[in-house]
Amino acid sequence: xxxxxxxxxxxxxxxxxxxxxxxxxxxxxxxxxxxxxxxxxxxxxxxxxxxxxxxxxxxxxxxxxxxxxxxxxxxxxxxxxxxxxxxxxxxxxxxxxxxxxxxxxxxxxxxxxxxxxxxxxxxxxxxxxxxxxxxxxxxxxxxxxxxxxxxxxxxxxxxxxxxxxxxxxxxxxxxxxxxxxx
Numbered sequence: 001x002x003x004x005x006x007x008x009x010x011x012x013x014x015x016x017x018x019x020x021x022x023x024x025x026x027x028x029x030x031x032x033x034x035x036x037x038x039x040x041x042x043x044x045x046x047x048x049x050x051x052x053x054x055x056x057x058x059x060x061x062x063x064x065x066x067x068x069x070x071x072x073x074x075x076x077x078x079x080x081x082x083x084x085x086x087x088x089x090x091x092x093x094x095x096x097x098x099x100x101x102x103x104x105x106x107x108x109x110x111x112x113x114x115x116x117x118x119x120x121x122x123x124x125x126x127x128x129x130x131x132x133x134x135x136x137x138x139x140x141x142x143x144x145x146x147x148x149x150x151x152x153x154x155x156x157x158x159x160x161x162x163x164x165x166x167x168x169x170x171x172x173x174x175x176x177x178x179x180x181x182x
Contacts, residue, residue: 047150049086049143053078054118056086058143060154068154070128070141076118083117086145090130090154093138109134 049056057073068090076082093106110130118124139154 047152049145049148049150051084051086051145051148052082054082054084054116056116056143056145058141058150058152060141060152066133066136066157067130068139068141068157069130070152070154072114072116072126072128072143073123074116074118074126075123076120079120081117081119083115084145086114086116086143088112088114088128088130089142089144090132090134091140091142092134093140094135095137095156104137106138106140 046057046059049058053076055075055077057075059071059073061069061071070088072086072088088111089108090110091106092109094104096103110132112128112130114126114128116124116126134157136157138156141152141154143150143152
């Protein structure tokens with residue numbers, strides 16, 4: 001390669017950069033319309049599930065070590081009593097290794113159906129305590145009722161200190177041994 005070829009390539013790259021900046025920078029700064037740039041939209045902190053005219057919000061609280069808990073706030077703004085079931089599912093995704101080619105798939109750790117009955121205008125907080133510890137990694141809660149669902153991220157939990165504890169937590173049904181239906 002000659003020095004003239006390298007110089008020509010750099011000249012083309014500089015021209016492309018200049019054309020991109022001229023074309024898009026004024027729009028992103030709001031200079032084209034004279035208005036301030038749009039504000040970023042705030043993230044939804046507490047997702048809401050709407051069921052039978054009621055609103056169910058979910059908030060994760062930290063429970064015991066490696067056992068997050070969920071608080072559901074159900075509100076009935078309608079003028080009639082409502083009864084529905086919300087299915088809560090806790091899923092865990094183990095930490096990813098840098099050597100993995102793809103992310104591990106989350107697996108279901110716990111599931112429970114929660115009946116909710118509300119009179120008109122009532123707001124009720126329902127504490128959901130799975131009682132299952134997870135071995136660490138990403139923990140998600142999925143709430144569903146009928147075809148509607150929301151997913152709440154509980155966070156990334158640290159793995160247990162000892163290898164024996166990690167093996168015990170990873171075994172399905174280890175914490176619920178001897179109970180039927182788990």
